[in-house]
Amino acid sequence: MTRVSLATESDFIGWRAWTRSLLHQHVPSREIVWNIPTQPHFHIPEKHTLPQSEASLTLSPYFRDLISAIFVSGHPQRFSLLYDLLEKLRDHPQLPKDDPSLTPLKTLALQTRQEAMALRQTLPPSLYPEMTIHRLQVPxxxxxxxxxALRALRPWPWLIQTPGRLYLYENHQLRFGLSPEDPDIISDDQQLLTYARQHTVPTHNHPYWDTILPLKLHPLPHLIQRAPSLETLRAYAADCTLCSLCQHASRTVFGEGNPSSSLLFVGEQPGDQEDRQGRPFVGPAGQLFNDALREAGGERHHYWVSNAVKHFRFTPRNGRRIHQKPDTPHIQACSPWLAAERRLLRPKVTVMLGATGASAILGRTVRVMRERSQLFSLPDGSTGLITVHPSSLLRQPDEKLRQQEIKKFISDLNLALSALA
Known part of the structure; x- marks a missing residue:
């Protein structure tokens, strides 16, 4: 028998190296025993000495996605199942996707993706700076x-406890460690937090997650259209690859606010701070928006705030990321997200902040200064209002003119609020 030891249950690099070597040697699956630690160590596991093999298999995207879903499934026999699959693909490179032997694997992969989607919906929100603690029964x-998705929760503190592991993010530091063996040890959140601070170690300078195979959910347009809730939609959006902006932006920046709101604000796209924090309208323009809305008689958390484009488009320059306006293909690619948000929110009033937000809603070129400050009917029977984007006010060099424009902006917001009555 060949015994293989992996560093952790998520050690993809180790699993791949051993699998390549054993497949090259034609070691049958029945002669392999996969040894996985029953619990992860408090420290980041040291890299094991791995076998070197020049052999590799060329896999189609379909089989790569299938393998990634099974690898993280938590199924006790998943490594053997995957080895069996790769043996077949080695011996039958043209194995069809509808081969009957794949049915159990496809069922397991589907279940894992569904569990990942449910997990996304239960991850702690990043809206407020209080410590959030979640106990999750997931592998x-x-x-x-x-x-x-975990990294997108920054910068606010959070702690996640699974049956086998603790994840603590606090003071801009991610830590990793064991969950307590006896669940009765931890009876409340304060005890759990104290335990985590004492029994986890920093993962800075430890590329732990670099060895793990990510499971992406690849949202499809028909799934976006059928999303039953805004939280489900947010979970889908985290893996959006519908346009090229996802390749350079840090994360998807989805809308946020009151899901029962009758008022929707639609801006252009996330900026630098929004991309870093994973929240819309949190930079300088967002602060101006919050202040103006408060001056108009509203509070941001009562409403839903979003953007026409969910990824940050920018040009690198001298170590900075300079905002670059999204093109029409980016707006069109993101349109299913905005349409789904509006379908789920069913807003009574939609305020379009700037030309891009207005064009995304109306499907045409918009001249903001000509069309602003007027209530009008949208095709679905709700009310629309066009106004400037708050970032344009920050770009006004003349202080007196800026204050005049801010007053006009506040007046527009007040008009939108009055339309809710």
Whole structure:
């Protein structure tokens, strides 16, 4: 028998190296025993000495996605199942996707993707700076695969406990460690937080997640259209690849606010701070928007705030990321997200902040200064209003003119609020 030891249940690099070597040697699956630690260590596991093999298999995107879903499934026999699959693909490179032997694997992969989607909906929100603590009954390997979703929760503190692992993010530092073996040890959130601070270690300078295979959900337009809730839609959006902006932006920046609101604000796209924090309208323009809305008689958290485009488009320059206006293809690619948001919100009033937001809603070129400050009917029977984007007010060099324009902006917001009555 060949015994293979992996560093953790999420050790994709180790699993791949051993699998390549054993497949090259034609070691049958029945002669392999996969040893996985029953619990992760407090420290980041050191890299094991791995076998070197020049052999590799060329896999289609379909089989790569299938393997990634099974790898993080938590199924006790998943490594054997995957080895069996790769043996077949080695011996039958043209194995069809509808081969009957794949049915159990496809069922397991579908279940894992559904669990990942449910996990996304239960991750702690990043809206407020209070510590959020979540106890989740999910395999640690599945949570590991969602590392990019975890990173999107920054900068606010959070703690996640799974049956096998603790994840603590606090003071701009991510830490990793064991969950307590006896669930009775931790009876409340304060005890759990104290335990986590004492029994986890920093993962800075430890590329733990670099060895883990991410499970992406690849949202399709028909799934976007059928999303039953805004939280489901947010979970889908985290993996959006509908246009090229996802390649350079840090994350999807989805809308936020009161899901029962009758008032929707639609801007252009996230800026630098929004991209870093994962929230819309949190930079200088967002602060001006919040202040103006308050002056008009509203509070931001009562309403829903979003953008026509969900990824930050920018040009690198001298170490900075300079805003670049999204093109029509970007707006069109993002249109299913905005349409789904409006379908779920069913807003009574939609305020379009700037030309891009207005064009995304109306489907035509908009001249903001000519069309602003007027209530009008949208095709669905709700009310629309066009006004300037708050960032344009910040670009006004003349202080006196800026204050005049801010007053006009406040007046527009007040008009939108009055339309709710």
């Amino acid at each position: 640690s390997s599945l949570l590991d695969s969602q590392a990019h």
